[in-house]
Amino acid sequence: MSLSESMRRVLPYIRGMLIGSTGRPVRLVPVVDPPGVPFEIDLSEMGEITEERVLHLLSTVAEEWRDERSGSRFLLVRLREEERCFRVEGRGGGPGRGEPGSPYEGLSTKGREDVVRGRVAVVTGGAQGFGEQIVRGLCASGAYVCIADLNAEGAERLADEINAEAGEPVAWAVQVNVADEGSVEGLFARIVEEAGGLDLCVSNAGVLRAGSVLSQSSEDFRFVTEVNYVAFFLVTKHAARIMRAQHLLAPRWYTDIVQINSKSGLAGSNKNGAYAGSKFGGIGLVQSFALELVEYHIKVNAICPGNFFDGPLWSDPEKGLFVQYLRAGKVPGARTVDDVRRYYESKIPMGRGCTGPDVMRALYYIVEQEYETGQALPVAGGQVMLH
Ligand SMILES: NC(=O)c1ccc[n+]([C@@H]2O[C@H](COP(=O)([O-])OP(=O)(O)OC[C@H]3O[C@@H](n4cnc5c(N)ncnc54)[C@H](O)[C@@H]3O)[C@@H](O)[C@H]2O)c1
Numbered sequence: 001m002s003l004s005e006s007m008r009r010v011l012p013y014i015r016g017m018l019i020g021s022t023g024r025p026v027r028l029v030p031v032v033d034p035p036g037v038p039f040e041i042d043l044s045e046m047g048e049i050t051e052e053r054v055l056h057l058l059s060t061v062a063e064e065w066r067d068e069r070s071g072s073r074f075l076l077v078r079l080r081e082e083e084r085c086f087r088v089e090g091r092g093g094g095p096g097r098g099e100p101g102s103p104y105e106g107l108s109t110k111g112r113e114d115v116v117r118g119r120v121a122v123v124t125g126g127a128q129g130f131g132e133q134i135v136r137g138l139c140a141s142g143a144y145v146c147i148a149d150l151n152a153e154g155a156e157r158l159a160d161e162i163n164a165e166a167g168e169p170v171a172w173a174v175q176v177n178v179a180d181e182g183s184v185e186g187l188f189a190r191i192v193e194e195a196g197g198l199d200l201c202v203s204n205a206g207v208l209r210a211g212s213v214l215s216q217s218s219e220d221f222r223f224v225t226e227v228n229y230v231a232f233f234l235v236t237k238h239a240a241r242i243m244r245a246q247h248l249l250a251p252r253w254y255t256d257i258v259q260i261n262s263k264s265g266l267a268g269s270n271k272n273g274a275y276a277g278s279k280f281g282g283i284g285l286v287q288s289f290a291l292e293l294v295e296y297h298i299k300v301n302a303i304c305p306g307n308f309f310d311g312p313l314w315s316d317p318e319k320g321l322f323v324q325y326l327r328a329g330k331v332p333g334a335r336t337v338d339d340v341r342r343y344y345e346s347k348i349p350m351g352r353g354c355t356g357p358d359v360m361r362a363l364y365y366i367v368e369q370e371y372e373t374g375q376a377l378p379v380a381g382g383q384v385m386l387h
Pocket residue numbers: 124125126127128129130131148149150151154176177178179204205206207227260261262263304305306307308309311312313314
């Protein structure tokens with residue numbers, strides 16, 4: 001059921017109003033024929049929709065909503081050219097900082113499992129690899145997750161599997177090319193249609209084309225730069241517009257943009273300059289966007305994982321890096337894939353590759369922490385250390 005552009009424009013403000021009045025994340029799900037009388041938000045007299053007018057009208061509505069909210073699970077939104085009904089849905093999430101008002105508020109670990117519960121999240125490149133791990137982790141922790149990937153079939157398959165396990169719709173798939181602005185704009189329009197807004201954007205889609213600076217084609221160099229670097233700008237631009245609109249009516253609510261960067265964003269990578277350069281650049285964007293968006297309580301951080309040896313990039317039996325390096329004789333004396341793997345593991349002080357749960361711990365920390373932004377958090381078993 002697609003919504004008009006005007007409806008899509010006002011929904012994040014309305015979602016912000018609901019979060020602002022309850023302190024909890026919600027999802028606005030379009031419905032036909034709600035049971036009972038819905039709570040009405042009448043914006044039909046507004047004429048031209050401007051941010052100033054929407055904010056003015058909704059701040060009056062917020063008080064009525066607060067008074068009536070116990071009885072209302074349905075909203076009717078009236079615009080001049082359209083009216084739609086929405087079910088207000090949550091998975092019970094809260095800010096996750098212990099009992100409000102108790103002397104231990106924010107100090108105890110109680111409620112920490114609620115860090116992402118009920119939040120609306122998107123994970124780009126979510127169909128496989130680290131992205132898939134992040135999608136699974138977020139869904140298992142109570143978030144609603146949009147799996148945004150170029151590989152539509154893989155994203156659909158994953159969403160179906162997760163929803164069947166959960167017994168309720170907690171994930172949905174959208175095809176996107178993060179390097180194309182029109183496609184990215186379409187992705188965020190779909191997220192607003194599905195959920196009314198957004199709390200967590202994980203910019204994970206990334207590509208690697210290794211090559212010597214003496215011979216790599218400029219096409220390969222540009223391809224890596226477009227997907228790893230330019231796309232992070234595009235994704236942040238369109239995610240942050242929604243988050244900013246929510247913030248204007250939920251001034252205490254924090255939202256997050258997290259880039260899955262790499263240890264190669266912190267230290268150079270031999271014959272892999274396109275990749276390392278794009279990841280170093282990503283950290284410059286993270287710091288700059290963080291400075292600008294802090295005003296709207298949007299935190300922007302990067303996670304810099306070490307090698308995910310169990311993921312398809314390394315372990316795919318046909319085109320994974322272990323097989324490629326074995327065939328190319330890159331590791332002297334290696335006769336099997338396991339020899340190559342052991343060689344790379346031995347370079348890591350903690351003796352193993354990075355895993356999905358390692359990345360999830362960093363992600364939960366970033367979302368929970370309300371006093372840090374613009375950081376690049378290594379999750380690399382000691383292989384890179386910050387100065
Ligand atoms: N695998 C590792 O060892 C490792 C280590 C450090 C950091 N990283 C980073 O983690 C992220 C994920 O890496 P991975 O190894 O899990 O990747 P992967 O290749 O296993 O999966 C990447 C996913 O992104 C999707 N994708 C690619 N281009 C896209 C585009 N233009 N638009 C939308 N989706 C697109 C793919 O379809 C795929 O599902 C990347 O940013 C990567 O740089 C990976």
